[in-house]
Amino acid sequence: PQDVGADDVRIAIHTVGVCGSDVHYYTHGAIGSYIVRQPMVLGHEASGTIVEVGANVTSLKVGDRVCMEPGVPNLASRATKLGIYNVDPDVRFWATPPVHGVLAPYAVHPAAFTYKLPDNVSFADGERLDHRALGE
Template identity: 65%
Template sequence: MMSASRWIPCGICGSDVHYYTHGRIGDFIVREPMILGHETSGVISEVGRAVSHLKVGDRVCMEPGVPGATSPETLAGCYNLDPAVRFWATPPVHGSLRESVVHPAAFTFRLPDNVTLAEGALVEPLATGVYAVQRAQVPPGSAVLVLGAGTIGIVTALAARGTGCSEVYIADVKAGKLAFVERHYEGITTIDLSVQSVAEFFAARGIRGVRVIFEASGSPQAYRGLSELLLPKGKLILIGMPPEPVVLDVVSMQIKEIAIESIFRYVNVFPGVLGMMGAGALRVAPLITKTYPFSEAVAAFEYAATAPESEIKIAIQVG
């Protein structure tokens, strides 16, 4: 076990905001005071006697979900699906927005020397995008489309670009999010859905379709006409979680033999994400667009709850 302190910073996730504003996500209900936060980095201040690969002073990030060591899911290599996983800031488990935590060494990872603590706090959301791209098994040189330009959509686009996709498109109705991508990331083409549909954008440029679509918006409207945008034998990767059941044209998928994959968080990807960051394949520093001191944490959540179009990742400085 280990404890960490002096975190810089702790990111605010959409799930944190949802618990703050609504007090529940599905069957996970906040019934008593709960500490939020699960996107975290830190500096080790203490290690247990059995820990040999980490030491006091190491800069680390932490995987926030701790599964049962002997659960069937863990033994099968899919510990992210363990129904008994203890995940930070998921009721009734306290999160990481505090000065110190105790966390298993097996889920604690040393940061490369050229990765800052601020960037280390982004490894958790990055892991979702990298895992989605891994599940897609995208052949190098493929064209892909990401629906949704929030944090998860952007990191998925970055992961796709970093693993050899030749064309990466990202679409959203929020022009501010797309403008951020255009300012900071070359090689990712934006599509403003408030101006034209993806189908219209593709048709105007003679694009037949893409090999993979990553649905990262969670919008039920995003499921309309997806088969038109995919090449035969393409894949649809479901990342976003719609608030209600969606309508999917199964027949149009079948006649192209479209494969549908879904992901839930991530599994065994933190070392790979850190390796890509250390090698410069994932440039994530621009994603933190606003930081609050811990003393203004309530104001940070109030601001995040307004879903500001100009922000990507809002973070709180602890320590």
């Protein structure tokens, strides 16, 4: 299990969507220059419940139902500092080699990229928020 850093949360995964990229990695072992060279856990669209929070986390608490951004940028990068972290070339994205995905019981993730779900949003809808943000 991953350690929970001061700015991280541990999430009990409830729902994971299977994306076309997951299927592509499974069937072809690569997408462009991203090649699966060793066993890799798939899944990057997920929701769950927080079971542990790091010492510095104040925006989330144990028991919160959440969804997560699957990509974590380099917080010191130029793109991130300009507020366009989604184009950071150093982003570490779940289920993109060599980073494991979240088809697993738990995931540790930065609280800054973890969002509380309103009570009227299901885990299934929370899992799909990534697609809605992209306009898919």
